[in-house]
Amino acid sequence: MERNTVTLFETIVTLLENKKYATLRDILSTMNPVDIAVIFEDIQNEKTAVLFRLLPKELAAEAFVEMDEDTQELLIHGFSDTELKEIIDELYVDDAVDIIEEMPANVVKRILRQADPDVRKQINEILKYPEDSAGSIMTTEFVRLRPKMTVEEAIKRIRRTGIDKETIYTCYVADDHSTLIGIVTIKSLLLADEEETIENLMETNVIAVNTLDDQEKVVQVFNKYNFLAVPVVDKENRLVGIVTVDDAIDVMEEEATEDIQKVAAITPTTDKPYDKLTVWEIFNSRIPWLLILMISATFTGMIINSFESSLATSIVLTAFIPMLMGTGGNSGSQSSVTIIRSLSLREIEFKDIFKVIFKESRVSILCGVVLAVANFAKMLLVDRMLLNNPDVTVMVALVVSLTLVLTVFFAKIVGCTLPMLIEKIGFDPAVVASPFITTILDALSLFIYFEIATSILHI
Amino acid sequence: MERNTVTLFETIVTLLENKKYATLRDILSTMNPVDIAVIFEDIQNEKTAVLFRLLPKELAAEAFVEMDEDTQELLIHGFSDTELKEIIDELYVDDAVDIIEEMPANVVKRILRQADPDVRKQINEILKYPEDSAGSIMTTEFVRLRPKMTVEEAIKRIRRTGIDKETIYTCYVADDHSTLIGIVTIKSLLLADEEETIENLMETNVIAVNTLDDQEKVVQVFNKYNFLAVPVVDKENRLVGIVTVDDAIDVMEEEATEDIQKVAAITPTTDKPYDKLTVWEIFNSRIPWLLILMISATFTGMIINSFESSLATSIVLTAFIPMLMGTGGNSGSQSSVTIIRSLSLREIEFKDIFKVIFKESRVSILCGVVLAVANFAKMLLVDRMLLNNPDVTVMVALVVSLTLVLTVFFAKIVGCTLPMLIEKIGFDPAVVASPFITTILDALSLFIYFEIATSILHI
Numbered sequence: 001m002e003r004n005t006v007t008l009f010e011t012i013v014t015l016l017e018n019k020k021y022a023t024l025r026d027i028l029s030t031m032n033p034v035d036i037a038v039i040f041e042d043i044q045n046e047k048t049a050v051l052f053r054l055l056p057k058e059l060a061a062e063a064f065v066e067m068d069e070d071t072q073e074l075l076i077h078g079f080s081d082t083e084l085k086e087i088i089d090e091l092y093v094d095d096a097v098d099i100i101e102e103m104p105a106n107v108v109k110r111i112l113r114q115a116d117p118d119v120r121k122q123i124n125e126i127l128k129y130p131e132d133s134a135g136s137i138m139t140t141e142f143v144r145l146r147p148k149m150t151v152e153e154a155i156k157r158i159r160r161t162g163i164d165k166e167t168i169y170t171c172y173v174a175d176d177h178s179t180l181i182g183i184v185t186i187k188s189l190l191l192a193d194e195e196e197t198i199e200n201l202m203e204t205n206v207i208a209v210n211t212l213d214d215q216e217k218v219v220q221v222f223n224k225y226n227f228l229a230v231p232v233v234d235k236e237n238r239l240v241g242i243v244t245v246d247d248a249i250d251v252m253e254e255e256a257t258e259d260i261q262k263v264a265a266i267t268p269t270t271d272k273p274y275d276k277l278t279v280w281e282i283f284n285s286r287i288p289w290l291l292i293l294m295i296s297a298t299f300t301g302m303i304i305n306s307f308e309s310s311l312a313t314s315i316v317l318t319a320f321i322p323m324l325m326g327t328g329g330n331s332g333s334q335s336s337v338t339i340i341r342s343l344s345l346r347e348i349e350f351k352d353i354f355k356v357i358f359k360e361s362r363v364s365i366l367c368g369v370v371l372a373v374a375n376f377a378k379m380l381l382v383d384r385m386l387l388n389n390p391d392v393t394v395m396v397a398l399v400v401s402l403t404l405v406l407t408v409f410f411a412k413i414v415g416c417t418l419p420m421l422i423e424k425i426g427f428d429p430a431v432v433a434s435p436f437i438t439t440i441l442d443a444l445s446l447f448i449y450f451e452i453a454t455s456i457l458h459i
Numbered sequence: 460m461e462r463n464t465v466t467l468f469e470t471i472v473t474l475l476e477n478k479k480y481a482t483l484r485d486i487l488s489t490m491n492p493v494d495i496a497v498i499f500e501d502i503q504n505e506k507t508a509v510l511f512r513l514l515p516k517e518l519a520a521e522a523f524v525e526m527d528e529d530t531q532e533l534l535i536h537g538f539s540d541t542e543l544k545e546i547i548d549e550l551y552v553d554d555a556v557d558i559i560e561e562m563p564a565n566v567v568k569r570i571l572r573q574a575d576p577d578v579r580k581q582i583n584e585i586l587k588y589p590e591d592s593a594g595s596i597m598t599t600e601f602v603r604l605r606p607k608m609t610v611e612e613a614i615k616r617i618r619r620t621g622i623d624k625e626t627i628y629t630c631y632v633a634d635d636h637s638t639l640i641g642i643v644t645i646k647s648l649l650l651a652d653e654e655e656t657i658e659n660l661m662e663t664n665v666i667a668v669n670t671l672d673d674q675e676k677v678v679q680v681f682n683k684y685n686f687l688a689v690p691v692v693d694k695e696n697r698l699v700g701i702v703t704v705d706d707a708i709d710v711m712e713e714e715a716t717e718d719i720q721k722v723a724a725i726t727p728t729t730d731k732p733y734d735k736l737t738v739w740e741i742f743n744s745r746i747p748w749l750l751i752l753m754i755s756a757t758f759t760g761m762i763i764n765s766f767e768s769s770l771a772t773s774i775v776l777t778a779f780i781p782m783l784m785g786t787g788g789n790s791g792s793q794s795s796v797t798i799i800r801s802l803s804l805r806e807i808e809f810k811d812i813f814k815v816i817f818k819e820s821r822v823s824i825l826c827g828v829v830l831a832v833a834n835f836a837k838m839l840l841v842d843r844m845l846l847n848n849p850d851v852t853v854m855v856a857l858v859v860s861l862t863l864v865l866t867v868f869f870a871k872i873v874g875c876t877l878p879m880l881i882e883k884i885g886f887d888p889a890v891v892a893s894p895f896i897t898t899i900l901d902a903l904s905l906f907i908y909f910e911i912a913t914s915i916l917h918i
Contacts (some may be wrong), residue, residue: 030664034684152505159649168646169628169687175880186645187627189617205489217646226494226705228628245704246685252708253682256715257800263722264796265789273806277816279821286793287826290867293789294830295837297782304778305848312774319763320899321777322784330724330752334745337723338733341716347732359738366742371753378574378754389764408749442781 016047021240025054033059037066044071044293049078061090068276069102092166093119094139094247097126126241132216135211137251138232138241143171147181147199151192158186167244170229173202180206180231180239201347208233211240215251220346222248260342263337265289296439300325300446308452310459316391317453320400321446323375328407328445329438331367334439335360335415340429343419351423356416356417362414368405376401401455406452407445414440468498475506484513484616492518496525503530508537520549522557527735528561535566544573551625553598553706556585557632561588585700593677594670596710597691597700602630606640606658610651617645626703632661636716638700639665639690670699674710679805681707718803721889722796724748755898759784759905769918774913777849779859780905782834785867787904788897790826794819794874794894799888802878814876823871827864835860858912866904866909873899 008027015024028036036055040048040063052060052075064072064087076084088096088111096115099121100108112120122140127133143165145154154171162168171189173182182202192201206229209218221230222245230248232241261267267285284307304311304321311317323418339356342348348356379397381387415437419429467486474483487495487510495514499507499522511534523546525530535543547555547570555574559567559582571579581599588594602624604613610692615632621627626851630648632641641661651660667690668677680689681704684853689707691700720726726744763770798815801807807815838856842848872898880886912918 026564032664032666032684086894155649160652162646162650168649186556186649187621190614190623190627190645205491223708225491226708228704245687245708249682249685249704249708249711252711252715253804256711257804259715260719260796260800263719264792266797267792273804274801275806279818279825282797282818282822283825286790286822287829290786290789290793290826290830291833294786294834297785298837298841300781300785301778301842302846304781305775305846308774308778311777312771315767315771315774316612316764318770318777318780319760319767321780322759322763322905323753325781325784326756326759326897326901327749327753330749331745333723334749336723337719338741341719342733345712345716345732349732349860355734362738363741363745366738367746367749370746371749374750375713375753378757381755383760386546387761438785443787446781 008059009042012039012051013043016043016051017242021054022035024051028055029059033062034066036063036459037071039077041068041071044074048074052078057086058090060137061087061427065099066090069099070276072099073103073107076103076110081110081114083108088115088119092139093122093126093141094137094166096123097136100127129211132215133211134213134215134232134243135208135214135241137247138211138243139166139217140241140248141165142229142231142242143168144239145171145173146174147173147197149198149201150194151189151196151198151201152194154184154189154198155194158189167229167242170227170242172231172239172242173240178238180208180233180237182206183231206231208239209243210235216255216344218243219248219252219255222252223345227369233314243396259340261285262428263333263340264435265293293436293439297442299439299443301451303443303446307454310454313459314391314396314453314457316389316396317399318451321449324400324403324407324445324449325442327371327404328411328441331364331408332411332415332437332441335364335412336419339416339419343429344422350420353417353420356420357413360412360416361409363404364409367412368408371408372401372404375404395457399449399456402456403445403449403452407441410444410448411441414444468501471498471510471907472502475510476568480513483510487514487651488518492521492559493525495522496530499534500527500530503533504674507533511537512542516545517549520546524554524558524759529559529735531558532562532566534607535562535569538570540569540573543569545728547574547578551598552581552600553596553851555582556595559586563571564623568652588670591674592670593668593672593674593691593702594700596674596677596706597670597702598625598706599700600624601688601690602627603698604630604632604643604657605655606632606634606661608657610648610655610657610660611651611653613643613648614653617648626701629686629701630691631698631701631838632657633698637697639667639692639696641904642690658694665690667698668702669694675714675803678707678714680709681711682804683723718799718889720744721887722792724752752895752898756901758898758902760900761847762905762909766913769909769913772911772918773916776858776908780908781909783859783866783904785899786863786868787832787900790823790867791870791896792902794823794871795878799873802882809879812876812879815879816872819875821870822866823868824864826871827867830861830867831863832862843896854916858908858915861915862904862908862911865907866900869903869907870900873903 012024013029044050055063094187100111112123115123125140126136126138141164143158143162145157158168169186171184172180173184175181183206184198184202184206188201207221207225209221210232218230227245228241229244231239232243234240249256267288377395379392379400380394384392418437425431471483471486500509500914559570574582583598585595585597600623602617602621602631604616617627628645630643630645631639632643634640641663642662642665647660665685666680668680669695670691675690685780686704688701688703690698691702693699726747835856838851838859839853841844843851882888
């Protein structure tokens with residue numbers, strides 16, 4: 001598919017240079033809006049506006065929504081007020097809001113000035129909700145039905161107003177006070193008798209989210225219930241909008257990227273793709289954690305310093321520090337990442353903490369013993385015999401292996417409890433994930449190592 | 460919401476013990492199938508079958524699909540052949556396949572024996588596709604239209620057959636050879652003139668996936684195009700099924716979990732939630748990487764050994780090993796995780812490798828210099844003056860800071876190129892992510908450290 005886009009792109013550029021507008025219009029009309037958007041992003045020059053004017057009105061709006069903000073801004077600057085108004089009229093309100101959120105203030109002003117008073121009101125309504133709230137990702141365009149309507153009346157209403165709605169597949173039933181009282185799918189409407197009333201047909205056990213709920217909550221509802229859209233209600237339970245599944249998928253992708261970034265000690269700052277990020281933006285998202293983790297490694301340095309004299313008499317011990325710290329870190333992040341993911345998928349919650357600790361401690365003993373045995377054999381067979389290092393004695397191998405068992409045990413316990421505690425007190429467990437836990441574990445494993453070494457080797 | 464489920468659960472258990480079946484039926488009938496499934500999973504005893512028989516037939520099937528495999532198996536064992544047949548008749552084919560894939564052989568046999576010959580044929584059809592292929596997650600129940608039909612005829616057909624279809628919102632148009640020639644949404648059908656033909660109304664630029672495509676490809680199509688369903692065609696371009704967005708969301712969640720696990724050096728083995736995994740299963744998913752990474756740390760040990768004499772004369776250098784290795788590892792995994800995610804979201808591809816290296820090298824120089832300056836100041840102000848360690852000289856601080864610059868540079872270059880190369884030769888870049896790269900970087904940073912130390916400090 002990628003390969004096709006490239007070839008087609010070259011054809012379009014050539015046709016555009018040769019002013020073959022009729023041919024271009026024919027080609028673009030057969031294309032999917034997403035693919036058209038990619039072509040516009042790749043062209044991005046003074047010809048972009050010419051090409052855009054060739055698109056049929058509806059397709060133009062659909063493609064416009066899919067473009068990145070730079071291309072959108074470039075196009076808006078080229079639009080006459082009439083053209084801008086036409087595009088805005090074609091947009092769904094939530095898409096208009098997404099665009100406005102990325103534009104500089106003067107462009108936002110121009111867009112709002114061109115929008116219909118009614119649309120402007122709806123846009124401003126959505127804009128007032130906090131970032132990442134359900135209200136901020138909802139659309140206010142949905143099909144609203146009355147409980148006393150018949151199926152025939154409802155279908156007529158959908159036929160009359162549906163063109164402007166983002167989805168007609170789930171319709172929402174509200175009473176005279178705008179309170180959400182039920183939902184009805186178009187499938188059930190089509191399969192029902194025409195004389196049936198909506199009241200009798202609707203599903204009354206409605207799952208809704210609140211305007212101020214976090215968008216993660218919205219995603220969880222989609223994950224759990226397989227809906228195509230979720231209604232959004234305000235504090236008084238009045239229906240104010242819906243979130244459709246395509247927007248929920250975008251949020252899912254964004255949240256998954258954020259979780260992965262946090263595990264890798266990157267501050268999530270922006271949802272721009274990598275190729276659009278500047279060096280400065282990447283630097284800013286990475287340097288804070290690198291600094292914090294570097295400074296916190298002072299503790300490990302202090303522990304080594306305090307055992308400096310023991311180390312000097314038995315310098316062979318130094319060679320196993322990286323392996324012990326690495327194994328501790330890996331064991332801990334295995335547990336913490338598993339627990340963080342399970343927490344975010346709601347597979348476990350805080351009340352399960354003792355069950356989790358019990359399970360992790362059994363896993364850690366199994367892991368620790370297997371690693372210790374493997375390590376003991378490896379140190380004697382490889383380090384002592386094969387590499388001929390006389391400093392690696394049976395006692396040294398015993399010290400390192402015992403340290404492994406204890407380190408893996410504590411690593412897994414810290415790795416599973418810390419995220420649960422952090423979530424309990426109201427923070428995001430992903431933020432404290434692997435790198436931070438690793439720092440704690442580095443210090444802990446060194447401490448265990450030197451304690452065992454001094455007592456067994458009497459140094 | 461969680462709290463509600465708990466209270467309701469206790470009520471239901473009490474009612475069940477007191478044999479208040481009519482009340483139970485009323486309660487269950489108002490509930491969402493997903494919430495009913497949770498209740499059954501929590502009860503799981505000899506009463507489960509009694510409770511299940513209280514459910515209306517359609518709701519029973521919907522709830523059954525949502526239950527975990529243990530509860531499903533328990534229920535199937537309690538079913539008479541007639542009951543089993545009734546449930547299977549209510550299921551969508553792809554849900555039946557999902558259940559069959561998790562059941563032991565004898566249960567599978569029983570299910571297939573009870574299924575209608577036609578349904579059995581469809582189930583066997585889907586079962587033959589490889590695991591994780593588009594064919595294995597599709598359903599064969601969709602609305603098929605003919606190009607010459609009018610809108611009126613099409614809507615009639617949907618009304619007649621729609622009840623058994625998983626989605627009626629996108630309908631598929633095929634010619635006499637079953638070749639997919641277009642799609643038409645129910646929205647466009649409802650908004651069109653009744654006399655219009657499907658041929659004139661349908662979208663002919665159809666994006667489809669192949670039966671043998673990986674399920675990740677299917678997810679990418681949903682991510683890119685915001686569809687509610689994607690058609691699946693065979694090698695001859697014949698329409699054989701569709702994948703609906705709810706199944707794509709499940710795959711997305713599964714793949715995101717897998718990616719996160721791989722970053723944390725866990726072998727993804729099963730899609731069971733954490734609370735259902737046995738200690739043995741968790742152990743098996745974690746021990747392979749722990750062993751591999753422990754053994755590979757032998758190299759870092761060997762590097763330390765070969766500089767043992769230098770270390771012995773300047774033991775203060777040991778204290779900074781954990782910090783240097785940690786910073787190198789963190790810098791590298793920041794880059795590798797960013798690149799792995801961008802590769803999987805198709806934001807970048809192999810041909811961008813030089814652009815990526817150029818960008819990462821500029822980021823790494825910025826990060827390296829800032830870290831080195833901070834570290835230099837910290838070593839002299841904290842380690843030397845505050846902690847009063849005379850071994851930390853200006854020259855030692857210089858050695859450590861210089862090492863930081865070089866380590867961060869190489870860490871970011873290795874971190875960004877390795878995943879891209881690994882993907883180019885056809886492997887999964889997530890598998891080689893952070894932990895493996897960390898091992899390489901540990902060795903590299905130690906080597907740089909000791910080389911700089913020996914040449915500057917003349918030890």
